[in-house]
Each structure stands twice: as structure tokens, then as C-alpha cells.
Amino acid sequence: MSEVVRDVVCRISIRRTLWCLVVLGAGGAVTAVVSLVYAGAGPWPFVGACLAVAGLVALRALVVEVRADAYGVHSRTLLRRRSTPWYDIAELRVRMVHENNPKVQPARRLELVPREGRRRVLPLPYGHSGNDRVFDAEVAAFRALHRRYGTPSSDHLVVVSRRTAGRGWAGALSACVVLLGFAVGFALATPGAAGEERAWRAATACTDATPDAERAECVSSWPAVITRTEPADRPKQPSYVYFQEGAEGGDQRLSVTEEAARAFQPGDEVELSVWRRTVMTVSGEHHVWHRHVVTGGSTAVVATLFALAAGFPAARLLVRVRCRRLPADDVLPSTLPFAGVLFVTGLWLVPLSYRHPTSLPDTPAAITWAAVGTLVTVGLFAWAWRATRVRTPAVADVPEGQEEVFLSARFLEATDYNPHQFGTHIALGGGEPPAVTPGPGRFGARVIPVGRLTLRQVRRARGGDGDLVPASWHVAEFDDAGTVVRLAAAPADLNRVLRALGTVETLEDASTPGADR
Numbered sequence: 001m002s003e004v005v006r007d008v009v010c011r012i013s014i015r016r017t018l019w020c021l022v023v024l025g026a027g028g029a030v031t032a033v034v035s036l037v038y039a040g041a042g043p044w045p046f047v048g049a050c051l052a053v054a055g056l057v058a059l060r061a062l063v064v065e066v067r068a069d070a071y072g073v074h075s076r077t078l079l080r081r082r083s084t085p086w087y088d089i090a091e092l093r094v095r096m097v098h099e100n101n102p103k104v105q106p107a108r109r110l111e112l113v114p115r116e117g118r119r120r121v122l123p124l125p126y127g128h129s130g131n132d133r134v135f136d137a138e139v140a141a142f143r144a145l146h147r148r149y150g151t152p153s154s155d156h157l158v159v160v161s162r163r164t165a166g167r168g169w170a171g172a173l174s175a176c177v178v179l180l181g182f183a184v185g186f187a188l189a190t191p192g193a194a195g196e197e198r199a200w201r202a203a204t205a206c207t208d209a210t211p212d213a214e215r216a217e218c219v220s221s222w223p224a225v226i227t228r229t230e231p232a233d234r235p236k237q238p239s240y241v242y243f244q245e246g247a248e249g250g251d252q253r254l255s256v257t258e259e260a261a262r263a264f265q266p267g268d269e270v271e272l273s274v275w276r277r278t279v280m281t282v283s284g285e286h287h288v289w290h291r292h293v294v295t296g297g298s299t300a301v302v303a304t305l306f307a308l309a310a311g312f313p314a315a316r317l318l319v320r321v322r323c324r325r326l327p328a329d330d331v332l333p334s335t336l337p338f339a340g341v342l343f344v345t346g347l348w349l350v351p352l353s354y355r356h357p358t359s360l361p362d363t364p365a366a367i368t369w370a371a372v373g374t375l376v377t378v379g380l381f382a383w384a385w386r387a388t389r390v391r392t393p394a395v396a397d398v399p400e401g402q403e404e405v406f407l408s409a410r411f412l413e414a415t416d417y418n419p420h421q422f423g424t425h426i427a428l429g430g431g432e433p434p435a436v437t438p439g440p441g442r443f444g445a446r447v448i449p450v451g452r453l454t455l456r457q458v459r460r461a462r463g464g465d466g467d468l469v470p471a472s473w474h475v476a477e478f479d480d481a482g483t484v485v486r487l488a489a490a491p492a493d494l495n496r497v498l499r500a501l502g503t504v505e506t507l508e509d510a511s512t513p514g515a516d517r
Contacts, residue, residue, distance in 0.1 A: 008068040008141045010124035018062040025055010066124040068145050073112060075122055082120075086150030090115045092143055093328070096161040096463070097121075108135060110142060111160070158329040159464035163471060166328025166463075169320050172313040179310035186303035194296025194358050203275055220274045226284075231261040241282070243272075254279055256289050263287035300357035304350055311342045319388055326390065331461040331471045337384035344380055348373030390460070391472075391491060404430025406440040409489035409497060412465060415480065417446040426489075428500045450501050454479040458498075461488065 012018060028051020035044035060078045067074045072085035091113040098104040108127040112120045127135025139157070146152050160166040199217070206218040225244040232239045239261035240253050256264075264270070264284055273281040282289040315338035323332050352361065352370055361367045406425040411418040423436035427445055435445040456477045461469045469475065469488045476487045476494060489497060 006141060006144075007070075008066075008138060008145065010066040010138060012061050012064060012124075015062060018058040021058035022055045022062065025052050025058065028052045028055060064123045066122050068142050070145070070149050072149075073122070073142070077123060084112060084114065084120075086146060088114050088116075089146060089150055090153045091158065092139070092146055092152070093119075093158040093160055093166070094139060094464075095121055096159070099162045108132070110139060157464065158327070159462065160328055161463040161467075163331045163467070164329050164463040165320065165323050165326040165332055167320075169317055172316040172320070176310050176313040176317065179306050179313070183303045183306035183310060186299050186306060190296050190299045190303060190357050193294045193299045197293055197295045200275065200280070200293055216276050218275070219280070222272045222274060224270055224272050226264050226266055226268045226270060228266050229261045229264055232258050254282070256282070260287060260289040264289075296357035297354040300353040301350055304353040305346070308342050308346050308349070311345075312339055315339070315342075322388075323390055326460075327462075329463040331463065331465070331469070333388040333390065334471045335388070337387040338381075341377060341380040341384050345373070345377045348376070391474075404428070404432070405496075406437060407489060407493040407496060409487060409493055410468065411436060412469070412475075412486040412488060413483075415483075415485060417448050419446070426497055428496060434497070434500050448501065449480075452481050453485075453501060455498065455501075456484070458494070 028048040030048070032045045032048030032052060035048060063076065063078045065076045067076075072083055073089065074083045075081070089112055093111040093113060095109050095111045097107050097109050099106045105128060110122045110125055112122065114120075125135050125138040127138075143152075143157065147155075158166065203217065203219050206215055206220045210218055227242045227244055229242070230240040238255045239258045241256055241261055241264050242253050260282070264282070264287060268284050268286075270282050270284040272279050273283070278291070280291045280293075312335065315335045318338075319332055319335055323330075326332070348369060352366065352373070356362075356366065361370050404427060406427050408424065409426045411421070411423055414421050417423075418436050422438050422444070423446070425437045425440055426448075427435045427437050427442060432442075434448045434450065435442070436448060437443070437445045456479055458474055458476045461471060461473050461475055465475055465486065465488060470490075472490065473488050474491050474494050476489075476498060478485050478487065487494070487497065
């Protein structure tokens, strides 16, 4: 019996509310124009402009429509119409969006992958991440039309998320370039900061014999009287002290720390130390304020920290380039090993940058420190490179043990032996049959019906498996009386579970690379 295929039309569901906003926006636009013409400036033009913007946004959402029929996929927005025939569409994917924004709930969108050209995300359908049955039904209808009138490259529904190989690399590249730009900027400023620091430390007091042209490079002392102070009322606001009008060498107002503004009192006689026409210290009877001098070491440390921070998006780019041949929905290896390398590198590179901001290490201790740190970083990088390699799913011979063990594993579907997906472990051994448990214990255990399960394949984690599946885990797919169920676990643990379930004999054919794609 042939599959029933129906046309699909996707529109915003809250159309009545949007029409109300459009009407309010039109009224707001009229109100803004009339108020400007007859009343001039006032609150009503602003209110009308806000309503007009809201109405324009509502009109944009109201016009959006995506339709799929026997001829292809047709999308309409406020400013554009596009149609793509089925023969030009190689694949339909589900793309996760807003995953990196904690203020917005992650959602799912439908993406068109043409045979030639750039991928395109459709404005509709739009589904919340989770069990959105309307979105799932619409995606299923799109795929049915594609199978009927087109030639899909695969029957497998690809789900692309931030953890998968199909995600773009533009974000990581942009972050890397921006952070490297900050690092280069602070690195270029380091010699100037170091030179000014050395000049200030070498500055001596001016004398009567010092020529006027050289007085800017020496320290001049001037008396002054504080007239009033302004401590900051709120954090991150500047505090000020005011000097007597016309006090020689001193500014009328000087920005100081809050502690200094509270320590100095009106009428205090102070001495100002001026260098390069800038007040460097204010010395009073009870308190002395020193201007903060940016050192070359601190600037070099900031440049080093930015460079190390740029290393993390660079590591993500490296992993993506290394895994570029993986299927689009395969979960990439975690970049946390490279983050550990960057952290350990910072432990020896930051102190070295502070001590030698503008020169190479020139003492035996510094050279040894740099050499040992470099060797440690190289060794850890080699370890991270090996830890992030792509492991091909395979079943190894695992000796059967008699002791009862509880392995961390998850059935990703709700079944009679995993109701409401409560299971987090699988119990093996101890003279009992394999069972799903809600923790490392037999309490609430549900026995796995081994006779019903037939292993189809073992594969790496995919985007459609969800965020609860770590990137290093593998997934075994079973046929459970006609229903596909997935079991996720670490490779070694999954081997033991498959041995215990007695399904290894079917693995050779089921786990062929590229199967079911």
C-alpha cells in the first residue's frame, strides 16, 4: 500500500494576536505623524513610533509562510519569496538553534540541503527542543513529500546541534580572531608600558638647577590645600578630591580611589608630586595616595591571557577540521582536553610573561622554567590529540565476571523496562538477569527482555541522541519487537552490556561503517 502524502502549509499559529498588533501599529504610526505635525515634541510621537515598530514586527511574522507540495518547498517572507524543487534538495535536516543563549529556550528548525549551493534554514516550522509533536508531524510530512517526489540522499533524519560535525565554524573562527586581536593589541602596548614604568622608577626630584625643558622628566613637589572631597556613592563610580583654586602644579579636581576620598578631609594640607604634568602622589598627614602605574608585566599578562583564551576556540576549530569527514550529525569529541592543556600552559607562561614582558628569559632559572613548561605543554598536547581522536565503534572480547556491577548506561526511549526513561544504570552479574536501574543499586530494577532485542548497529553518538549522551559514548540500536530502541554507554561498558545481552553475534553486519545513513 502506497504511503499517503499530503501537502504541508506552515504559518504562525497566533494570527489573531498578530492582527491586533498590526492594527495597533498602524494606529501608532498615524498618532506619531499627527502628533509631530500638530503638537510638536512630546511623549505621543515616541509612543506611536514604538507601536508602529511592534506592528511592523507582527506584520513580518504574519506574512511568513512555508508550503510544501508536489513541486517543491515554497517560502514567503515580508520581502522575499523563494521556491526550491524537490529534485534540487538532497536532504532535509533538523537544526538546533539558540543553544548558546541561556535567556532563550533552545528550539528546532528545518534546514534544506541543496545538491549545489548553500544550506538554508526555513523560517517555519519552528519547534521547541523536546517533545513537540506538531513540529515532528510537520517534519515527517516534509520528508514524506521528499521521498515521494524527490531523491533523498539518505532515509536517516540528521539532527545538527552545537556538538555535531555539521555545525558551522564561523563562530569559533570569529571568537578566535577577536581574542587574538586583543592579545596583539596588549602585546604591542607592552613595550610602551614597560618604558613608562622604568622612567617613573628612575625619576628623581627636580632641583633649582634643573632646566625648564627637563622639568617634565623629574618629580616636582607642590603644596596644596584640599577644599572638598566627593567619595563615590555607588560601585564603579569615580571619586574626586578638589584642591584650592589656583594651587600651583595641581589640578582643580583629581580622580582618586574611594578610600583616598574618604581619608582626605577639607582643609588638609597636602603635597603633590608631579611628573610629566601628571599628579602621581598626594601626600597628607594621615594618608598618601599613589596613582596606579600600568606596568609592562601586567600588560604582558593580559596579552598572554587573551592569547590563551583564543586557544579554546582554536581547539574547537582544530577538532572540526580533524573530524570534517564525519557525518553531519555525529557528535564531535570534547575539547576539554585542550582546555586542560591551555590551563596548565597558563600556570607557567603567565609568571614568565610577568617577569620578562619585553625580553626572552636570560637567567638559568628562567630558561629552565620555560624549557620544562614547554615540554609539559607539548606532552599534554600530544595526550589531548590522542584523547580527542575519533573512536570507531567495535565490540571487544570482555571477560565475563561473576560479581554484580552497575554500569552507567541509558536507554534513550521509554519502554516497559525503562518507564519514563528513569534508568541511569544497567545491572549485570550476581546471578541475576540484566536489568535497568535508576541508580547503582537493585532498587526499582526492571529486567531487560533479552529475547525481544535484536542488535541492528553500534555507532557513535549523534545530534538526535540529545545532550544527555556524552560525546565519548557509543550508541547501540536494537529492534525491540518492531520498535527501534537506543542504548548509550561508554565504549567499554557498552561492550560488557552487549555481551551480557547475547547480541554480539549480529554486530558484524549491523555496525558496518555508514550503515543506516
